[in-house]
Amino acid sequence: MDRDAPLTLPDRARPDHLADLLPAPRARASSDSVGFDASGITQMSFPLVHLILSTLAAREGDAKVIIYGGTDPFFEAFTTLGLFSNMMKLEFAA
Numbered sequence: 001m002d003r004d005a006p007l008t009l010p011d012r013a014r015p016d017h018l019a020d021l022l023p024a025p026r027a028r029a030s031s032d033s034v035g036f037d038a039s040g041i042t043q044m045s046f047p048l049v050h051l052i053l054s055t056l057a058a059r060e061g062d063a064k065v066i067i068y069g070g071t072d073p074f075f076e077a078f079t080t081l082g083l084f085s086n087m088m089k090l091e092f093a094a
Contacts, residue, residue, distance in 0.1 A: 006035030006068050012043035018051070025055040031063050035093075039069025044077035053086055066091040 007024050010017040025034050034055050041048075056065045067074070067090050078087035 004035075006037040006066070008037045009041055009048055011040045013045040013047045018047050021051060025051070025058070030058050030060045033064040033066060033091075034059070035066040035068055037068045038071060038074045041071045041074045044071075044073045046077075046081065049077055049081060049083060052090070053083070056086075056089060064091045065089075066093055068093050 007021065009021070028034055036052060036055075052065060052067075059065060070092060075087070078084050
């Protein structure tokens with residue numbers, strides 16, 4: 001896995017996808033920025049939100065969590081869960 005490449009989030013969270021995704025952000029140093037490709041998300045669930053926010057909490061210094069291609073379901077999930085202010089701590093890129 002390319003350490004600089006964004007981690008691709010599945011279109012919807014399934015246990016097998018989450019099991020594969022969980023170790024990936026932790027494998028990167030806390031001082032490294034982490035990107036997530038959210039362009040394919042059709043249904044955002046709390047486990048994916050939690051994965052992103054826990055990755056954000058683990059970053060140190062100037063390290064960022066960057067979201068590439070967030071979809072409407074991505075943004076709606078944070079709002080529905082009352083986590084809009086947490087979402088605003090993320091960086092967004094096209």
